[in-house]
Amino acid sequence: MLTLYQALMLILDVIWFVMIAHILMSWLINFQVLNLRQPLVWQIWNGLNRLLEPIYAPIRNILPNTGGLDLAPLVVFVIIIILQRALANNAGWFLG
Template sequence: MTSLFQILMLLIGVVKFIVIAHIIMSWLINFGVLNMRQPLVAQIWDGLNRLLQPIYDPIRRFLPNMGGLDLAPLVVILGVYALEIILRNNVAMFL
């Protein structure tokens, strides 16, 4: 069961990395640091969007319209951290 806990923690770490990479990349694109006409940037951006849109869309339906400010990534990050805290506090179940 310890292996299951470690696998869950690994998956949580990967999800955190992907969401944070998406957030930082969106900032870099919006501030003009990254150019979407570059094929590599466009492919990475498209891949991250394809991974995260199924997660963001249900959250966006419940959040109020903030006028261009997207809070869905923040909600996802908070949810992932909350799940990590719950798992770490209940690690005895996995032993």
């Protein structure tokens, strides 16, 4: 069961870091530091969007429209933190 606990924590950590990379890249694109016409930048951006859109889309449907401000990543961060803390607080259950 310890392996299950570690796998769940690893998955949450990977999602966390992919989201950080996506947010940083979106800022760099918006401030014109990165250009989507570059093939490598486009491939990375497209890949990150494909990974995260299935997570963000249901949350965007629930949240009210805030114009240009996307709050879905913030909500996902809060959910990840809650899940990590819930797993850590119940780690004894995984150990048996």
